[in-house]
Amino acid sequence: MRLFLGQRAWVLQRLTALVQLFLLALGAATLLIAPPLAYERWYALATSTHGAVLIVVFFATLALHGWIGVRDIALDYVHPPFLRLAVLTVVGVILFAIVIRVVLTMAAHFAGGA
Amino acid sequence: MRTSAGAAPKFLNLLQIRFPIGAIASIGHRISGVLLVLSLPLLALALDRSLRGEAEFAALRDLVSAPWRAALLVLFVWAATHHLLAGIRHLLMDAGIGSGLPQARTSAWAAIVAAAAVALIAAARWLS
Amino acid sequence: MRLSIYRFNPESDLKPHMQDYELAPEADDKKLLDALMRLKTIDDSLSFRRSCREGVCGSDAMNINGRNGLACLTPLAGLKEPVVLRPLPGFPVIRDLIVDMTQFFAHYHSIKPYLINDTAPPERERLQSPAEREKLNGLYECILCACCSSFCPSFWWNPDKFIGPAGLLQAYRFISDSRDTATAERLAYLDDVYRLFRCRTIMNCTEVCPKGLSPSHAIERIRQALVRESS
Numbered sequence: 001m002r003l004f005l006g007q008r009a010w011v012l013q014r015l016t017a018l019v020q021l022f023l024l025a026l027g028a029a030t031l032l033i034a035p036p037l038a039y040e041r042w043y044a045l046a047t048s049t050h051g052a053v054l055i056v057v058f059f060a061t062l063a064l065h066g067w068i069g070v071r072d073i074a075l076d077y078v079h080p081p082f083l084r085l086a087v088l089t090v091v092g093v094i095l096f097a098i099v100i101r102v103v104l105t106m107a108a109h110f111a112g113g114a
Numbered sequence: 115m116r117t118s119a120g121a122a123p124k125f126l127n128l129l130q131i132r133f134p135i136g137a138i139a140s141i142g143h144r145i146s147g148v149l150l151v152l153s154l155p156l157l158a159l160a161l162d163r164s165l166r167g168e169a170e171f172a173a174l175r176d177l178v179s180a181p182w183r184a185a186l187l188v189l190f191v192w193a194a195t196h197h198l199l200a201g202i203r204h205l206l207m208d209a210g211i212g213s214g215l216p217q218a219r220t221s222a223w224a225a226i227v228a229a230a231a232v233a234l235i236a237a238a239r240w241l242s
Numbered sequence: 243m244r245l246s247i248y249r250f251n252p253e254s255d256l257k258p259h260m261q262d263y264e265l266a267p268e269a270d271d272k273k274l275l276d277a278l279m280r281l282k283t284i285d286d287s288l289s290f291r292r293s294c295r296e297g298v299c300g301s302d303a304m305n306i307n308g309r310n311g312l313a314c315l316t317p318l319a320g321l322k323e324p325v326v327l328r329p330l331p332g333f334p335v336i337r338d339l340i341v342d343m344t345q346f347f348a349h350y351h352s353i354k355p356y357l358i359n360d361t362a363p364p365e366r367e368r369l370q371s372p373a374e375r376e377k378l379n380g381l382y383e384c385i386l387c388a389c390c391s392s393f394c395p396s397f398w399w400n401p402d403k404f405i406g407p408a409g410l411l412q413a414y415r416f417i418s419d420s421r422d423t424a425t426a427e428r429l430a431y432l433d434d435v436y437r438l439f440r441c442r443t444i445m446n447c448t449e450v451c452p453k454g455l456s457p458s459h460a461i462e463r464i465r466q467a468l469v470r471e472s473s
Contacts, residue, residue, distance in 0.1 A: 006433035007468045039171040066151040076399040098158045105162045122334035123258050132308030134449040
């Protein structure tokens, strides 16, 4: 996986963090402008094109950032090569499945609520 | 000359080492990161439920009615706040801002104390 | 004063143990090393390294009350008793407070700690402007005592692969040197998940450096140079 050699994983870890910071700030600003987040408003926001895309991007960066972090932990503490590969594969598959799940959630409501 | 590896002991008892505040912030960053990865599937489920209608959306607010769920939520709030603050600290330090030792010590303290304070407020609200 | 010291004799001990000492320091015993030297006159089996006794040779690095430091620079006044002395954390113990530094120096040598310059040498010497020389301040003073690397958690978990703060500070010392032409090769060597990128900016290194240097700052600058080079 050349993508995660040397500085690339380190840069990706920081880029994903920056994206999350931006999205969290955006979410916080949206809440602050009109505080009570009732169901109607949340549904309209989340299922709009912008909302749905940003939610998927948010979860995708969380998954990638999380996997890089788990890899850092495994590089430090899990030394047997097979065990490390197993941990990274299992965590990677689960995180990927979570992102797919979020995409499906958003697609279902996007189709119905547009 | 000692060459046979494994024969020599090592001193590495972490309880007998005095860790600087930066190390405490760092291990907190790691532990909170693991907690956040563990909570990601629940977060995805919560997102799904929140879009399934008025009743499901309202049910999410009642999560804290069970003390054990409230306790887990407090833990999540601590993890999210600590990871966010310590993460911002790292991003700034990578850019050369506040990476001197005195500033880094102060920011480590600030992240630890602020995250603990936010978690305490959450606990006071949900666990009383 | 009371001391508690890590003892291990490879010829007779299977496991290390702590030994307590009572010592009456004399008036001119100012530093921890003075107390250790006096202790050695009582118990000559106690082993530790020391040479210059003034913080230049870097021999008497040890773990003092849970933090790494040089015994010769640590004032006796203000030390919490019993003074607990252990060998540098994470390093193989040869005897008592003496550790095996083989791996530490192997990392140091791996970063090619010497000037590389493939241009034709000038008549007399390669000159530096005062500004260029200034860049080496805070880097060249390292005495390789290993206080930093042995206090670095990343180094504990991967002592064979992570170069560690001392080696990386030295790497940056040559990257910063205007007379060195191998910057690209040096950066390419460091661009590795283990060699450089095990560092998590914990800053334990900078906390304990007895010379007041900042390996974490050197690592920060190396990472910035790598990002600049690849963008």
